[in-house]
């Protein structure tokens with residue numbers, strides 16, 4: 088260890104000489120000054136472990152030296168030498184910042200004891216300050232962790248949760264980058280999403296750092312990943328990035344199964360991740376595990392809800408072979424229109440369910456009406472039209488989440504017209520939600536372009552059972568734009584119609600029908 092440097096300030100050269108020699112023999116280095124001004128200059132240039140300072144000096148006395156020294160180097164302890172204690176009361180000297188006294192004539196034994204004590208106190212204070220700083224920084228990080236835990240627990244949508252975890256962990260760990268891999272044990276792979284395009288990257292379990300951690304469950308903490316033989320440098324080379332410090336650990340669920348791997352890369356302002364980082368990341372992993380599990384549960388719930396609804400919709404469609412797939416197609420067309428109109432994610436979800444369920448009320452229509460081939464009588468038409476209110480009655484019994492609570496209404500209005508001449512309520516354009524107006528257009532489009540076992544009519548002209556010639560379909564939508572249909576919806580529909588037709592070419596629509604339709608649509612534009 089380097090010798091501690093002591094500053095000696097005394098106008099008496101003999102005392103300075105004695106002190107210099109004594110300090111050398113005690114194992115200290117020293118600088119000397121015979122006046123306060125020079126002493127302060129020395130303190131500006133060098134950091135001293137302690138100062139031994141005479142009180143009575145010409146020009147600037149010891150009290151002034153201490154007062155000025157506090158401004159230059161506040162932590163340096165002062166031992167005051169004086170033969171005139173009576174002239175300077177003890178309180179004054181302590182107030183000026185002295186840590187201790189020694190009296191003239193100097194007794195070197197006393198000096199050594201006091202100096203050693205002052206220096207060990209100073210060392211202790213230094214250690215305490217470091218510990219306090221560490222405790223405060225740990226405290227800040229723990230507070231950050233709790234805030235983060237709350238933020239993660241509020242985000243249930245996996246698509247949003249994934250980037251949120253990456254962002255929060257990067258911040259909390261003071262890392263340059265973070266990667267999160269989910270483990271797919273069935274495929275023997277780990278996978279992640281790349282932020283820029285949200286593209287999935289898949290790697291075999293066991294490959295690279297994350298793959299190894301997934302496989303073994305061990306934490307890896309290294310100063311330079313490039314020194315690991317199994318580190319894959321190609322990501323760095325492709326992205327012009329240099330991975331150095333890596334801390335990578337597994338994330339397990341409540342059952343103890345490994346579900347993911349989290350990896351923080353390059354400690355900002357440090358060479359590698361330390362013990363505290365390891366503890367913090369362990370804490371974070373617990374929150375990440377809970378947040379991931381919650382989002383998986385929600386995803387599963389949504390998937391089973393959607394599955395049940397699709398089955399229900401298919402059951403209605405299946406009551407009549409010619410309407411098979413109707414609800415599915417109406418939903419698809421409606422989603423295409425909604426996408427074209429730039430509706431948000433929540434609106435698309437509502438349209439999805441309302442589309443799938445819009446004709447669910449047909450479950451309550453008797454076969455003699457529902458399966459009738461040929462035109463309806465007035466009573467039969469009235470009975471058939473009741474499928475909308477039956478849809479409402481059925482869907483009202485469903486438990487839809489808050490975001491989907493309008494689905495029953497949206498589905499019920501699919502036969503309403505913007506001029507108020509639709510059914511069941513005769514609502515007008517500004518009373519109708521946009522989603523219902525979109526469903527109305529999609530529903531009519533599928534009815535006109537699908538084979539049905541009752542003839543289609545344009546005015547009084549029978550169009551037969553087959554899909555209506557596409558020129559007539561365009562004609563109907565143009566004629567009814569603003570009366571039956573919302574103009575904005577029809578405009579958006581025309582823009583996405585070619586894509587819809589192409590998607591079903593050779594499937595629901597014959598290739599000739601699609602090709603003819605597209606050339607007619609192109610001519611329209």
Ligand SMILES: [Fe+2]
Nearest residue numbers: 445446501502
């Ligand atoms: Fe309907």
Ligand SMILES: [Fe+2]
Nearest residue numbers: 417445446530
């Ligand atoms: Fe329908």
